[in-house]
Amino acid sequence: MSPRSVFCTALLGSLLLLTSSAFSAVWSEHEPIVPHDSYNDMQAEVGIDPQGRVWVTWMGVDEIGTHDYEIYWSRRDGEAGWSPRQRVHPNNTQSDVWPRMRMAPDGTPWAVWLRGRASGGGADLLTSRYVNGGWTVPDTVIGGPGIGSATYFGLAPESSSHCWFVYNLTYEVRAREFVGNHWGPIEVPGPPSVDFAWNVDAALGADGQPWAVWEQPMVLVSHRSSDGPWSAPTVLNPGELTSASFLPSITVDSGGDAWVLWHENSDDCFTGAPDIVFSRTINDVWQLPARLSAPDSGNPCGRDCCPDVDASYGWPPRSVWNLTPDSLAAPEPYREPMGSGWDSRSWNPQSSAHVPDSSDLHEDAYPTLAIGPDGTAWAVWARTTPQGSDIYASHLLADVIDLSTDVVSGRVEVSWRVVGAAPRDIFVFTVLRSTSNDTVKVGESIRGSRDEYHVTDELVSPGAACEYWIDVQSSATGERLFTTNRRAVTIPAATSAEPSVASPAVPRLTTLPNPSAGEVTFLLRGAEGQYRLEVFDIRGRRIWSTRTGIGTALSASVSWPISKARTSGVFLARLSSAEGGKTATSKFILRP
Secondary structure, eight states: OOHHHHHHHHHHHHHTTOOSSSOSSEEOOOEESSOSOSSOOEEEEEEEOTTOOEEEEEEEESSTTSOOEEEEEEEEOGGGOBOOOEESSOOOSSOEEEEEEEEOTTSOEEEEEEEEOSSSSOEEEEEEEEETTEEOOOEEEEEETTBOSSSOEEEEEEETTEEEEEEEETTEEEEEEEETTEEOOOBOSSOOOSSOOEEEEEEEOTTSOEEEEEESSSEEEEEBOTTSOBOOOEESSTTOOTTOEEEEEEEEOTTSOEEEEEEEEOSSSTTOOEEEEEEEEETTEEOOOEESSOOBTTBTTOEEEEEEEEOGGGOOOEEEEEEEOOTTTOOSOOBEEEEEEBOSSSBOOOEESSOOOSSOOOBEEEEEEEEOTTSOEEEEEEEEETTEEEEEEEEEEEEEEEEEEEEETTEEEEEEEEESSSOGGGEEEEEEEEOSSOEEEEEEEEEOOSSEEEEEEOOOOTTOEEEEEEEEEETTTOOEEEEOOOEEEEOOSSOOSSOOOOSSOOOEEEEESSSBSSOEEEEEESOOEEEEEEEEOTTSOEEEEEEEEEOTTSEEEEEEOGGGGOSOEEEEEEEEETTSSOEEEEEEEEOO
């Protein structure tokens, strides 16, 4: 049996464990990163490099039965699996704890952690990066009394020689830049305050400058301008109760918009059980916070907490977090890693970030997440065991993103993309349309064969108010695996020789073929007028642009010879309207 056949057989077995209504995406079964042991491994962090290799760091004891923690790492390289656990730093007798890790756009993993001082109290905040086949000797970001004793710091790497660090010092936010082999001065993203600033996170903006977010106890965010000053902190959740918001996480998408997720106490439970809340920028303006996770009907007092969010390689944001069910529903210690992805207008319904374990309930705590160049996400977390805890991982098998509905000449064009590691042909996609009277299938069900899909509904009635969505089934069993969000569409009642477009008009951009080893063609659809088409490399540098027009047919195509790319890799195409405010993106891969 071929490796692919083995993979598909195992995957289909996993799919049979899924219930038809509880999931909005399909994740793999969990796998241990290292064999079960008694090293009390915890605080796992994950990143994925441009080659698709998955890097994980965590803390674990140096010798079983001791309290001498060290920072360890492992890497998953395709079918070779996970490498043995190795130290990030040389062995020592101090306690190295609470690592954070991020992947630079050039594929350099950076780690930062705390090391307790042997004498004199306090701790040092250390950093190391993986270059030339090994981790560098740790550098000290800042040291001495006042350094926090938990994960109160974040990092935003730009390359193998450039990284920003944001941390709290005596409960005030500070930042420092590392360029080449030199450290810059300590900077102040937020003004001094009598409130405690903690749980700091950071991300690199599209302009190459860092973002910082923290709780104080509201959620505050600041961005550094290119000439040095940090912006005055913006409060993302004004009016909320003090001490109600915790553990913010930040990422920046391909369009340069920043996204912040945190957990916030809910009014739906007398116990104040938290839910996941998010805010984002649109045209540099922070939007009012909205709830990502909602109380489950069968578990209204479950506690959602500790989110992590990523939007690497031009993919839409995706998040994971912890769900701790209501104690009445799960009397034993139990936590579940949950997840959701942005589908272009809203977050998909939450689902478990791994195939549920039917044998027992486990405490899977504090998941983190990273997205790879092909859109496949990996989640890692610590699972409590009788010996201590071990690090586990799972990866996204299939999800639907960029779900779009456009009305053209009385017809509805439904399009979507599929991401994940599973072969497309084990899935069947069915487009459904509902009105106030009935629900019907649009066209024939499609067996998966690619990443992008388009279906035209020519039978919808003028003046109808409809909703469209997609059911994803197993091609082997016909079982429904998950259902997407719905898109509401109103068809114009009057017919005309001129095409009609749903309002507001939303441009769409598709790259074909993808991946490509030759010329690529950009398909521009969904809005009339003048647009700029740009191509950026993985580091955000613009390498090609042109101006083009989309005519009254609401579609156009532009070809781009691959020779202009100069190299293979991951690229991002962006379509922007001349008047501003309307953009569309498409990530694509060029092969040698």
